[in-house]
Amino acid sequence: MVSNNKIIEVKNLVKIYGKKIKAVNGITFSVKEGEFFGFLGPNGAGKTTTINMLANLVKKTSGSAKIAGLEVSEKANEVYHKIGFAMQEVGLDETATAREMMQLHGRLYHMPKQEIDSQIKKLLKLVELERVADRYTSTYSGGMRRRFDLALSLLHRPKVLFLDEPTTGLDPHAKRLIWGHLRQLNKEGMTILLTTHAMDEAEALCERIAIIDRGKIVAEGSPKQLERKFKVKNLEEVFLKIAGHSFQEAELNLRATDPYARLRGR
Ligand SMILES: Nc1ncnc2c1ncn2[C@@H]1O[C@H](COP(=O)(O)OP(=O)(O)OP(=O)(O)O)[C@@H](O)[C@H]1O
Numbered sequence: 001m002v003s004n005n006k007i008i009e010v011k012n013l014v015k016i017y018g019k020k021i022k023a024v025n026g027i028t029f030s031v032k033e034g035e036f037f038g039f040l041g042p043n044g045a046g047k048t049t050t051i052n053m054l055a056n057l058v059k060k061t062s063g064s065a066k067i068a069g070l071e072v073s074e075k076a077n078e079v080y081h082k083i084g085f086a087m088q089e090v091g092l093d094e095t096a097t098a099r100e101m102m103q104l105h106g107r108l109y110h111m112p113k114q115e116i117d118s119q120i121k122k123l124l125k126l127v128e129l130e131r132v133a134d135r136y137t138s139t140y141s142g143g144m145r146r147r148f149d150l151a152l153s154l155l156h157r158p159k160v161l162f163l164d165e166p167t168t169g170l171d172p173h174a175k176r177l178i179w180g181h182l183r184q185l186n187k188e189g190m191t192i193l194l195t196t197h198a199m200d201e202a203e204a205l206c207e208r209i210a211i212i213d214r215g216k217i218v219a220e221g222s223p224k225q226l227e228r229k230f231k232v233k234n235l236e237e238v239f240l241k242i243a244g245h246s247f248q249e250a251e252l253n254l255r256a257t258d259p260y261a262r263l264r265g266r
Pocket residue numbers: 017018021022023041042043044045046047048049050088251254
């Protein structure tokens with residue numbers, strides 16, 4: 001159930017790396033509690049940078065990013081307990097087993113031991129990793145790491161979940177399995193913001209989508225609304241119509257004074 005309460009509120013958020021690279025160039029959007037929200041955009045558009053600012057992993061340059069009314073950069077500890085994240089680059093402790101990492105994660109979130117154990121059992125089953133739970137994660141394949149990272153992000157039952165390309169590199173069975181669980185978690189009330197390059201994934205899961213290009217939001221709406229607006233048959237065509245340009249062109253524009261001159265000229 002989607003409520004009217006805005007659980008994520010982003011206003012004029014900017015990230016400039018170094019002196020010149022405007023990775024996020026003043027974006028404004030909000031996500032309601034219980035919503036399944038998708039962030040689409042070409043390589044280098046600023047999706048990961050935005051999620052990283054929301055999860056307080058990257059320091060914003062200016063603007064505001066709030067979760068449950070709390071400014072993320074000011075209330076880091078409170079926000080930390082409300083969110084879960086699985087990032088594009090899976091960073092695991094290679095000298096620990098999956099179970100050990102989950103136990104540590106649970107303790108960091110001050111969860112009671114019994115709850116940690118029951119969550120570990122439930123989540124490892126969910127991502128089909130129970131049988132390898134006591135192996136070092138350094139021995140995991142790429143898809144196993146991604147599935148484990150997702151399980152880890154869910155351990156403390158976050159209210160808001162950020163997933164940066166959660167199914168990239170997963171086989172079709174694992175992908176469907178994860179889709180099913182994400183749908184279920186969302187149905188139970190979890191707000192989910194994900195990025196993906198798979199248009200079928202965005203269509204299957206997301207109620208609302210924002211397309212980001214060169215650090216700006218260039219379109220927003222439900223998949224159906226966007227298809228109608230751009231008079232095309234599917235989301236892939238929407239994407240190609242508004243954000244289909246070469247990567248090099250985008251990178252050059254990020255460094256230009258007015259990256260949107262070309263778009264406005266259309
Ligand atoms: N640590 C960094 N230092 C400098 N520039 C960076 C850094 N991280 C990202 N960038 C630049 O910021 C821009 C946005 O990158 P970001 O990773 O947010 O894009 P993205 O939308 O997640 O792309 P992808 O779909 O490829 O994951 C790019 O131009 C990238 O080169």
